[in-house]
Amino acid sequence: MLSEVLAPILGALLIAYLLAPLVSKISKIKFKVKSRAFSLPRWVTVLLIYSILGLFVWGYGMLAVPRISSEFGKLAKEGEKFFLSLTPEKIEEYTLEIKKWVEDSGLPVQIVTPDTQPSSSARRPGFVLDLDEIIRKSVADFAEGAKKTFFTFLKVGPAFAVKLFRNVLMMFLILMVAAFFLIDPHKIINFMRSLFPERLHQGFKEIMDEIDKGLAGVVRGQVLICLVNGILTFIGLLILGVKFPVMLSTLAAVLSLIPIFGSILSSIPIVFVALSTGFYTGLGALGWIIGIHLVEANFLNPKIIGESAKIHPALVIFVLLAGEHFYGLLGALFAVPVASVGIGVFRVFHRRAIEWNKEEIDAKSAQKVDSQ
Secondary structure: HHHHHHHHHHHHHHHHHHHHHHHHHHHHHHHOOOEEEEEEEEEEHHHHHHHHHHHHHHHHHHHHHHHHHHHHHHHHHHHHHHHOOOOOHHHHHHHHHHHHHHHHOOOOOOEEEEEEEOOOOOOOOHHHHHHHHHHHHHHHHOOOHHHHHHHHHHHHHHHHHHHHHHHHHHHHHHHHHHHHHHHHHHHHHHHHOOOEEEEHHHHHHHHHHHHHHHHHHHHHHHHHHHHHHHHHHHHHHHHHHOOOOHHHHHHHHHOOOOOOHHHHHHHHHHHHHHHHHHHHHHHHHHHHHHHHHHHHHHHHHHHOOOOOOOOHHHHHHHHHHHHHHHHHHHHHHHOOOHHHHHHHHHHHHHHHHHHHHHHHHHHHHHHHHHOO
């Protein structure tokens, strides 16, 4: 019940929070018509932004959605053909390719197969490892698991189509509620502040400022990083010649909304599709993805999200697991923003507790001096 009722409200709050700075800036712009200056009302600004976003979505839908549909159809056919072709002979071929790559790379590993035993006179430095059975079993297990997952995924299609209409209506509801929040946010904030005694109004402002500082990085920064991630992934897939670049880059951008796990989940299908083209193409795709995540971790996160919005990775993993456990994918999406709000409230109370403790110590010290 909570996921059904609260998810649209939380979604509307996040959309309103994302667009609030843009609405405020546009509504403050002065337009001059016949020496008369005026500014746009907030509701007009919200409709204008919605219209522009709608045009972008429509353009993306016209250009990308047919391509994604075509790529998905090809993926289904090629995936089914690939999985059905994974005969023992094909698995043996993949095993030999992997073993050849290990030997050509000069890794300190001597491969032992039933036909090739290690020679004591020409032993290579490093480990002696029997990769024949290990690689064959790993590839076979992966193929079997991927085959089951793929056919299960195809069965989800009809259920997804049934829910599509309901999700579209829910999206319109979320946008409508977000518009109400954007048109007059001060009225909502003032109402919330009026629920507290006047002596707590300064503390309420302090909490709101702390929450805003954390969410600015977690929400707005993460959305911007997702867009950059999707664009860079699309460019890399085009350069490497990987199939289905539009669908895979869109998937990477969407899943990047989930910190840590989203990047891992989006990397698996990209590398898998690249491997179907060629072994070295798969390695190149994996290297490109790792490079994107290194740039994101070392340059984009500090610059866009900022130091003040950082949450310890261990805490991020904990809240993601908890959110996914209780509310599934929606829980994973909202877990980090909700945690950021909780951390902001905790920081304010922690500062206040330290101040109160210091005041109490100073008061006791002053009483002690007076008594002496």
